[in-house]
Amino acid sequence: MNLFLMLLILAVLLIIMVFSLIQLYNIAFRGFAPFISTKFNAILAILKELNLSGQETVYELGAGKAGFLRAIEQKFKNEKLIGIEYAWWPYCLARMQIMLSGSKIKLIRNDIFKVNLKEADIIYCFLSPKMMDLLEKKFRKECRPGTLIISYHFRMKGEEPEKVIKENKNSIYFYRI
Template sequence: MFAQLAGWACAIVLARAGWLPPGIWALAGTQALCATVAAAAMRSARWWLFIHAAFAPLLIIAGRADIAPAWYLAAFALLLVVYWTSFRTQVPLYLSNHATIGALAALLPVGRSVRVLDLGSGTGSLLRGLARLRPDSHFDGVEAAPAPWLLSRLLARAAGRISVRRGDFFAESWASYDVVYAFLSPVPMARVWSKAAQELAPGALVVSNSFPIPGRKPDEVVAVGDRRATRLYVYRVTDGRASK
């Protein structure tokens, strides 16, 4: 928001000073450039720079397209039920692929039933894949966004031994789980480890897809071998509630 406001302030000042050629596109282009520079100065993520550069021009294009307002409301509603509070948690919707499911299944303890918790389980694709590979075990997921949660609930009916709840996974107890899987973002990983270390039993695993826990050396790093070069960072809880 600050970057966009700074971009508009810069563009308006330059326009009023007569330093910009007439026309809306000169104003929008200057705003886009200034907003992108402001975002870069604030060390925003690289992908945000593209959003800031395209935001004002897309506003003008949308305004001239004469699209009925109801379509914008429908698009907003769709994004809301899919992504929900991603703006607060800074955890987007990531889906684990088949290669990752196989690699995670290979990490599960053998010879006994295990309980696995998927933090932010999305559409439940990981849970269903693990349930097929390990029908002796139980798999739980916690998802906040309504649309992915509802879809995962519907698809899990035929899979068996899967439970999907809607809510905040940090508000849940993790004490009964042998493995906690996370495909989140760098932002919550320190908090994930803090909760895991407090609640999980000794020997339990925390497996993070792509995002290592800051300040901790993983016990194992698994290269999945898929096209996106996925890595699973594996951490073993040593003494449960005392390990941080």
């Protein structure tokens, strides 16, 4: 193996290590949610509860592979679908899937807390208890009255859900802000 190739491999490994460390730091010390996808059956259970016209602006906060947005696009044909994801690995995976499928989903690589949510009609989250605590304040400040917030697993302590459904023992909370 020549020296150039070895240096290239080392550089790639170093970059992956740095990104992994940043992500570990964010999960351990900032309470950010790790990358775990919502189970497909849970997405199907949520879809059954929704009746969309296709005109709504839908956000997936911490989009991962944007499974929720892709399901909404397939069923209701919405065109304003926005995913926010800060971690490079899920972001790149989702980007590739979006490109290959010709999807209209707009994926933004950013921290959820730096994105204004005033345009949202529906927001989907599968995050962490700490993030939901922080988001509760953000939703109240930025979202229009009537915005639907759907949270898989984690509730907002200060808000009464409009509806709670169960999918395989996991709760899915529906809030109307």
